[in-house]
Every structure is written in C-alpha cells, then in structure tokens.
Amino acid sequence: MPRRTVLAAVAAAAVGGSASLAVDSAAARQGPRGRRGGRPGAANASGIEYRGWVCAADWRQGSASGVSVVGGSRPGVAFAAAQGTVDYADPHTGSTRAWEYATWLSPVHRPATPATELIASWNADTPAGSFLRVEVLGTYADGTDTPWYTLGVWAAGDQDIRRTSVDGQQDGKSSVWTDTLAVDDPAAGPLLTAYRLRLTLYRAPGSAAVPTVWRLGAMTSAVPDRFEVPATEPGPAAGVELTVPAYSQDVHDGQYPEYDGGGEAWCSPTSSQMIIESWGRRPSPEQLSWVDPDFADPQVCHAARFTFDYQYEGCGNWPFNAAYAATYPGLQGVVTRLASLSEAETLIAAGIPLITSQSFVESELDGAGYGTSGHLMTVIGFTAEGDVIANDPASPDNAAVRHVYPRRSFENIWLRTKRYDAAGNVKSGTGGVCYLYFPVSLTAAQRRALAAVGVR
Numbered sequence: 001m002p003r004r005t006v007l008a009a010v011a012a013a014a015v016g017g018s019a020s021l022a023v024d025s026a027a028a029r030q031g032p033r034g035r036r037g038g039r040p041g042a043a044n045a046s047g048i049e050y051r052g053w054v055c056a057a058d059w060r061q062g063s064a065s066g067v068s069v070v071g072g073s074r075p076g077v078a079f080a081a082a083q084g085t086v087d088y089a090d091p092h093t094g095s096t097r098a099w100e101y102a103t104w105l106s107p108v109h110r111p112a113t114p115a116t117e118l119i120a121s122w123n124a125d126t127p128a129g130s131f132l133r134v135e136v137l138g139t140y141a142d143g144t145d146t147p148w149y150t151l152g153v154w155a156a157g158d159q160d161i162r163r164t165s166v167d168g169q170q171d172g173k174s175s176v177w178t179d180t181l182a183v184d185d186p187a188a189g190p191l192l193t194a195y196r197l198r199l200t201l202y203r204a205p206g207s208a209a210v211p212t213v214w215r216l217g218a219m220t221s222a223v224p225d226r227f228e229v230p231a232t233e234p235g236p237a238a239g240v241e242l243t244v245p246a247y248s249q250d251v252h253d254g255q256y257p258e259y260d261g262g263g264e265a266w267c268s269p270t271s272s273q274m275i276i277e278s279w280g281r282r283p284s285p286e287q288l289s290w291v292d293p294d295f296a297d298p299q300v301c302h303a304a305r306f307t308f309d310y311q312y313e314g315c316g317n318w319p320f321n322a323a324y325a326a327t328y329p330g331l332q333g334v335v336t337r338l339a340s341l342s343e344a345e346t347l348i349a350a351g352i353p354l355i356t357s358q359s360f361v362e363s364e365l366d367g368a369g370y371g372t373s374g375h376l377m378t379v380i381g382f383t384a385e386g387d388v389i390a391n392d393p394a395s396p397d398n399a400a401v402r403h404v405y406p407r408r409s410f411e412n413i414w415l416r417t418k419r420y421d422a423a424g425n426v427k428s429g430t431g432g433v434c435y436l437y438f439p440v441s442l443t444a445a446q447r448r449a450l451a452a453v454g455v456r
Contacts, residue, residue, distance in 0.1 A: 046339035052217030066102025114191035115220035123326030234386025241381030246401035269303035350449035
C-alpha cells in the first residue's frame with residue numbers, strides 16, 4: 001500500500017556540523033520498505049523503552065546554548081540568543097541561506113535494554129523564518145560512538161526549507177533508514193547502550209521568530225526476531241469503540257503528485273488526520289484555502305502536504321506525522337512501539353486511539369481485501385469478542401473505512417518482526433510501531449494508560 005521505502009546507505013555522511021548544514025542527498029533508493037526505565041513493574045522484557053524530555057525539570061537537565069526553558073502548561077525550550085550563524089544548503093530547493101542557531105543537548109540516557117533500533121520524535125512550533133534539526137549520538141556496547149546522525153530537518157511549514165530526512169548515514173555498525181537508526185547486524189552487535197539527542201533551532205538572522213520545542217524523545221527497542229507473536233486474550237477494552245472520523249485515502253488517488261499523488265501513498269496522513277480530528281482539532285478554512293475546492297476532505301490533502309518528506313518523497317515519515325499532529329493546539333504526538341495488543345487495549349479503554357503500522361499478504365488479514373508491504377491504519381476499538389475495530393483508510397470511500405479484523409491475525413501482522421511476502425521471500429515487519437496522539441490536558445485514567453505503555 002503506502003510507500004515506506006528503504007534507502008540505500010551508499011556513503012558515510014557527516015552532517016549537522018557547526019560549519020555547515022548541507023544535506024547529503026546522493027543516496028539511492030532500493031524500493032519499498034516497509035519512559036524512562038521501560039514498562040513499570042517489569043524487567044523491560046519487551047526491550048521497548050520511550051524516553052521523553054517534556055517537563056521543565058527535564059529540559060533543565062540538558063545543556064543549553066542559546067535556548068531558554070519556558071514554563072506554563074506546555075514547558076519546553078525556546079530560541080533565546082543566537083550562538084552564531086551557519087549556512088544551510090537545501091538539497092530540495094537548490095538554495096543556500098545563512099541562519100542563526102541555538103542548541104539543546106540532552107543528558108546521556110542509558111536504556112534498560114541494549115537497543116537494535118532508535119526512533120526519535122518531537123513536538124514543536126516553528127514560525128515562519130525558522131526550522132529545527134534533531135540528531136542522535138549513540139554509544140555502542142564496545143564503548144565506541146556513532147557519528148552524530150541527523151534524524152530529521154523539520155519545519156511545520158514549507159515556505160522556508162523543505163522538511164527532509166537524510167540518506168547515506170552509516171558507520172559500518174549502524175545506518176539511518178529515513179527515520180530509524182538501526183544496528184546493521186543485531187546478532188553480531190555491538191548494540192546501542194546509550195544515546196544523547198541534540199536539538200538545534202534555526203531562525204533567519206535578525207528575525208524575531210521564536211522556534212519552540214515542547215517534547216523531544218526517542219524510542220529504543222530490541223524486539224526479538226519472530227514470525228509469530230504470543231496470542232493475547234480480550235481485555236479491558238472489549239466492547240469499547242471510540243468516536244473517530246472515517247476518511248478514505250483512495251478518494252484522493254491522483255491528487256497532488258508533488259506530495260506523492262494520494263491514494264495508496266497517503267495512508268499515514270489520512271490516519272493522522274482521523275485521530276487529530278477525534279481530539280477536536282482540524283485545519284481552519286484559511287489553512288485549507290490552497291486545496292482545490294473540488295476535492296473531498298481537503299484536510300487530508302493538507303495533512304499530506306505538511307507531513308511530506310522531500311528526501312523520502314512520501315508522507316510516511318513516522319516522526320514527521322507525529323510532529324504534524326502536535327502543530328494543533330494542545331495536542332502531542334509520539335512514535336513508539338507497543339509490546340502487545342493488550343497494551344493497545346489499555347489505551348483504547350482510556351479513550352486514546354492509536355495508529356498502527358503493519359505489512360501482510362492478502363490471505364493474512366481476513367476482510368482487508370489487499371496485501372501491503374507497509375500500511376498505516378487507526379485502531380479505534382474492540383468488539384465484545386476482542387476483535388479489532390479499525391478505521392482503515394485503504395477503503396473505496398469514507399463509508400467503507402470502518403473494519404473489524406480478527407484479533408489473532410491483526411496482532412500478529414502488527415507485532416511480528418519477520419514475515420513472508422507473496423513470493424515466499426523473508427521480509428521485515430514493524431514490530432509494533434505506532435503513533436500516539438493525545439492532548440496536553442489528560443484525565444487521570446489517560447495518564448495511567450500512557451504510563452503503562454511507557455509514555456508520560
């Protein structure tokens with residue numbers, strides 16, 4: 001279905017240094033691809049851990065150069081004083097401009113379990129004339145470090161720079177695949193035992209723009225390779241269905257080829273828009289004024305434009321979708337993994353829908369009517385028998401979006417890390433990747449549910 005593409009790492013790229021912000025865009029495409037301390041009360045057997053910097057105390061733990069900690073209902077770090085200027089050569093516009101910069105560096109974080117993968121996500125406001133870069137420095141079990149890897153050059157808009165991932169980043173032990181830092185050979189190692197995140201905020205020289213970041217974090221994981229995952233029994237969300245708008249990606253087929261042309265390419269922004277609107281947020285008429293008035297559901301077109309990754313050439317960049325969701329007032333977005341379908345039930349029972357990423361051949365998911373090398377859909381509830389109720393955007397129209405998928409089939413195609421394609425070849429699975437969007441103001445039950453899956 002959608003195009004989540006593995007990018008060939010063909011050159012070692014040292015990007016994000018203090019002298020230049022040029023992005024190496026020479027790498028080639030290969031084709032489709034698919035809390036601190038972990039879960040409470042356990043030895044983190046899942047190997048999944050999300051660590052987020054989100055409260056004022058978190059931000060004060062880091063090293064700030066030119067940023068200040070802001071308080072209030074949504075604490076964060078904001079551009080305060082330029083530490084110099086650097087040139088950024090935008091590979092997607094061909095232009096080079098000078099930008100003032102300021103930085104925040106996280107403390108070293110050591111996950112409870114050595115990791116094979118890391119995915120960062122962030123929530124920010126980048127007004128016109130500003131943007132940000134997120135980087136990671138990992139430490140291996142042998143004591144050596146990765147390079148500073150860029151995990152995203154991002155802006156909420158597209159008037160100043162083109163938001164982009166960076167291809168060609170590798171060091172012989174690990175590589176960055178669009179939005180995911182992955183150890184090249186987990187069986188041989190070495191695995192990642194620690195990391196630091198670096199946030200750099202940019203603004204036009206002399207500008208009064210104040211880019212601000214409210215949440216920065218990373219999910220690390222060491223999910224075991226498996227074709228089958230353990231089955232779970234229906235839990236607290238049996239019989240619960242949340243109210244979530246239903247939007248079809250297929251009705252947009254052929255629209256806006258500059259943003260990958262709608263249809264099967266838009267599962268991620270379509271799913272994101274459904275969940276964003278379930279929390280009562282949506283674009284204003286002014287924000288939608290650029291969309292062709294003949295197109296249905298213009299907010300889906302809007303989501304596609306503002307999640308589009310110009311290097312990946314698609315809308316399926318996981319952190320870019322979470323960051324887009326967080327541009328709406330009072331909304332947060334996180335990319336993480338869940339360890340079981342029971343964890344998804346915990347969220348649904350508390351009123352928090354989720355977006356899941358999965359791949360399968362048609363025979364593996366009854367009722368879907370298609371196979372996919374990678375697809376995003378929303379989980380909005382469970383039947384009384386524990387089957388999954390999903391708003392699946394891979395549907396011919398909005399009326400057909402709601403599906404009920406067999407529990408056992410769904411949990412396996414979502415949570416496994418290995419699968420067979422239609423030709424019998426071994427391919428990768430996402431291992432439970434999901435997007436979680438939720439408001440700043442939460443109920444006590446929602447806070448408990450998020451804490452149960454490692455997010456605060």
